[in-house]
Amino acid sequence: MKKISFSLACPGVESLVPAPLPSESGEEFRIPVAGLEVSLKKKAEVVENGLVGACPDKRFECAHSPVTGVVTDVQPGYVAIAPQALESDIPPVQPMDLGALSGQELIDAVKQLGVSLHDIGGRADIVVINALNPEPGICFSRTLLEEHAAEINAGIFLLKRINWIKQISAVLPEGAKADFPEDVRLAYLKPVYPNSRPALVAFAATRRELPANVAVISIHTLWRLGRVALTGLPLTETIISCAGKNWLVKAGTTMRQLLRHAGIEAANGDRVALGGLMRGTAVPDIDQPIPLYAYALSHVPAGSFAPVAEHPCINCGACVRHCPSRLMPNFLGRNAEFSRFEATRDLHVNLCMDCGLCSYFCPARRPMLQYMRLSKKELAAAGKDMINLPMADQ
Amino acid sequence: MSSETIAAKPESPAKLTFSVAAPPHVHCGRTTPQIMFYLLLALLPAAIMAVCNYGLPALRVMALSVAVALLAEWACVALIKRDNMRSYPHAALMGMYLAFLLPAAAPWWLVIIGAAATITLGKYVFGGLGNNPLCPPLVGWAILMVSWPLLMSPNAMQVAQNFADPLIRLKYFGAEYAARLPLADLFMGRQIGGLGATQILGVLIGAAFVLGSRVITWTIPLGYIVGVLVAAMLLPGAAGEGHGPLLHLLGGSTLFGAFFLSVEVGCSPIRTGPRLVYGFCTGVLVILIRVLGIYPDGVPFALLLANLITPFFDLIRPKPFGLRKTGA
Numbered sequence: 001m002k003k004i005s006f007s008l009a010c011p012g013v014e015s016l017v018p019a020p021l022p023s024e025s026g027e028e029f030r031i032p033v034a035g036l037e038v039s040l041k042k043k044a045e046v047v048e049n050g051l052v053g054a055c056p057d058k059r060f061e062c063a064h065s066p067v068t069g070v071v072t073d074v075q076p077g078y079v080a081i082a083p084q085a086l087e088s089d090i091p092p093v094q095p096m097d098l099g100a101l102s103g104q105e106l107i108d109a110v111k112q113l114g115v116s117l118h119d120i121g122g123r124a125d126i127v128v129i130n131a132l133n134p135e136p137g138i139c140f141s142r143t144l145l146e147e148h149a150a151e152i153n154a155g156i157f158l159l160k161r162i163n164w165i166k167q168i169s170a171v172l173p174e175g176a177k178a179d180f181p182e183d184v185r186l187a188y189l190k191p192v193y194p195n196s197r198p199a200l201v202a203f204a205a206t207r208r209e210l211p212a213n214v215a216v217i218s219i220h221t222l223w224r225l226g227r228v229a230l231t232g233l234p235l236t237e238t239i240i241s242c243a244g245k246n247w248l249v250k251a252g253t254t255m256r257q258l259l260r261h262a263g264i265e266a267a268n269g270d271r272v273a274l275g276g277l278m279r280g281t282a283v284p285d286i287d288q289p290i291p292l293y294a295y296a297l298s299h300v301p302a303g304s305f306a307p308v309a310e311h312p313c314i315n316c317g318a319c320v321r322h323c324p325s326r327l328m329p330n331f332l333g334r335n336a337e338f339s340r341f342e343a344t345r346d347l348h349v350n351l352c353m354d355c356g357l358c359s360y361f362c363p364a365r366r367p368m369l370q371y372m373r374l375s376k377k378e379l380a381a382a383g384k385d386m387i388n389l390p391m392a393d394q
Numbered sequence: 395m396s397s398e399t400i401a402a403k404p405e406s407p408a409k410l411t412f413s414v415a416a417p418p419h420v421h422c423g424r425t426t427p428q429i430m431f432y433l434l435l436a437l438l439p440a441a442i443m444a445v446c447n448y449g450l451p452a453l454r455v456m457a458l459s460v461a462v463a464l465l466a467e468w469a470c471v472a473l474i475k476r477d478n479m480r481s482y483p484h485a486a487l488m489g490m491y492l493a494f495l496l497p498a499a500a501p502w503w504l505v506i507i508g509a510a511a512t513i514t515l516g517k518y519v520f521g522g523l524g525n526n527p528l529c530p531p532l533v534g535w536a537i538l539m540v541s542w543p544l545l546m547s548p549n550a551m552q553v554a555q556n557f558a559d560p561l562i563r564l565k566y567f568g569a570e571y572a573a574r575l576p577l578a579d580l581f582m583g584r585q586i587g588g589l590g591a592t593q594i595l596g597v598l599i600g601a602a603f604v605l606g607s608r609v610i611t612w613t614i615p616l617g618y619i620v621g622v623l624v625a626a627m628l629l630p631g632a633a634g635e636g637h638g639p640l641l642h643l644l645g646g647s648t649l650f651g652a653f654f655l656s657v658e659v660g661c662s663p664i665r666t667g668p669r670l671v672y673g674f675c676t677g678v679l680v681i682l683i684r685v686l687g688i689y690p691d692g693v694p695f696a697l698l699l700a701n702l703i704t705p706f707f708d709l710i711r712p713k714p715f716g717l718r719k720t721g722a
Contacts, residue, residue: 004420266410269413271412277417277419284412286412305423312522315660317664325714351714353715363429365421369416
């Protein structure tokens with residue numbers, strides 16, 4: 001029974017550590033292609049940075065191979081590529097000049113290169129860079145701000161070329177130093193969860209609660225954007241925080257491989273999550289690849305915490321006292337439990353900023369965050385439009 | 395790289411079964427049974443003092459009350475077929491709370507009726523733990539008090555002890571006479587009243603434990619104690635010279651009500667502001683009932699009244715994040 005610290009400050013964390021490539025242990029690269037169109041077949045030849053999964057759907061970004069090689073397997077979740085010299089003569093992928101593009105054209109081009117800017121659509125006047133670490137235990141903020149300013153500033157340069165964006169702001173952890181351009185307005189937040197939630201970041205930048213014309217972009221996404229901006233080539237690596245280190249992970253690395261490199265021995269009954277401890281998605285199969293939009297890989301040994309259970313709400317109010325959205329999660333949870341979703345709408349479940357603190361503090365071990373998400377999903381499916389929260393790409 | 399180096403694939407790793415559930419994947423560690431156990435533990439010092447001061451009868455009342463409460467809990471849950479509502483630690487806690495308010499010489503059938511009423515009418519009729527609008531042991535206590543006032547009066551029952559009753563003195567002989575009781579006596583539980591509620595030192599030790607381990611927060615007890623002291627000082631006839639208002643704090647079940655009964659989940663408000671107001675109103679009501687009402691100890695009725703107003707106190711709340719009009 002160990003309480004976690006909600007601090008988002010990580011003193012003494014080292015720079016990016018390159019994770020070993022799958023090929024170094026004789027394994028193939030498994031390129032994640034979930035939701036993408038794959039036209040490659042086994043034995044097909046792929047050049048480095050070549051397209052592996054196409055993204056006609058606006059929601060997903062395209063996938064590319066990090067190595068030159070041959071397709072050895074095509075599965076629903078991934079395309080396996082073994083690095084080797086090619087027999088045919090495929091020309092190398094040419095870098096794109098992103099600086100020449102602007103507006104929607106630029107957003108589409110960047111998505112083709114593997115970075116989705118979600119909905120920095122026509123409605124965002126202000127883009128706020130969220131430079132806080134997203135969740136407790138994740139520590140890449142300072143490294144990116146101090147040692148990878150090139151990518152960060154390249155990303156900002158591209159953002160400026162989206163012509164409907166009038167203002168770029170950044171919210172930094174208190175005490176952080178950053179080398180942003182002069183016209184980026186800075187604001188500071190205490191590095192404590194849930195301050196990293198986009199709703200609170202947007203508030204820190206604009207002093208308005210849930211402003212409609214503000215989009216929030218995480219520093220992780222900005223780094224990825226900057227990486228394609230600098231090279232003009234598709235994105236083939238990402239940054240994953242795991243076991244307190246920041247790993248530079250090549251596309252094609254599986255979760256099992258990264259856990260091994262990080263020295264984590266995953267056992268039966270453990271929980272492995274893509275993402276942080278508060279909001280990550282639990283995974284059933286660690287032989288699947290790590291997607292490039294992921295920012296962390298978390299591991300919780302079996303038996304660490306009392307399991308979530310079907311207990312009734314005891315009305316202790318711990319959730320209400322900790323809710324940053326100032327809602328009443330106890331009532332929301334109880335209404336969702338009995339499928340009274342209209343009631344959850346009246347109780348403003350759409351304003352929930354999805355932090356998970358209600359679940360964390362609930363003594364009855366109710367699946368509070370799940371109730372909130374279920375309510376939002378059911379209301380959306382029933383066509384009850386929600387207030388648009390600032391874009392949550394985390 | 396040639397294909398030979400890749401052909402030798404590593405052994406297929408063992409397929410593990412992972413726990414897959416919605417986030418968060420961590421928890422603060424505080425669970426309902428743990429909270430109830432901590433509260434039960436906190437009652438131990440006062441329970442031990444009760445046995446020292448009143449002897450075996452006190453132990454008898456406590457044991458019977460807890461046993462009947464547990465039985466009633468089992469029976470109610472079986473009747474409504476809702477196994478996930480069962481909470482034996484909480485039932486035991488309610489039994490102990492009721493026992494603390496009863497005189498040590500209470501007859502066995504009185505204790506049984508009280509404990510059964512606590513669980514059935516105080517808790518399950520409303521839907522179980524958390525849905526109770528009134529503090530369950532107070533429901534049981536009130537039923538007993540109104541039905542058998544003589545048997546519930548510690549003064550009438552506790553003829554075996556030599557203790558004085560500060561609140562009876564206050565009601566019938568005035569504040570000046572009541573103020574002559576040495577504080578040490580009150581502190582060490584040498585006063586007539588509920589068997590456990592009057593063990594002030596034990597109650598305070600338990601209170602320190604639950605406050606320190608953050609099982610309860612300081613908001614309600616603070617409001618309550620301030621309310622008691624302010625009303626005792628301002629209301630004429632409430633307090634005499636000397637340690638005037640302190641008599642109200644140390645006499646009767648004031649402090650037991652402050653730290654244990656008023657903070658019961660389901661019947662107390664949730665946010666900090668409402669809790670302070672609720673505590674303050676309860677404290678004032680205690681003094682009003684003691685001085686102007688007919689019952690010597692106003693605490694249980696004051697708490698019941700405050701519990702009824704809890705939903706209105708809870709209306710004091712901020713607008714959700716996103717609905718507040720802030721300047722652009």
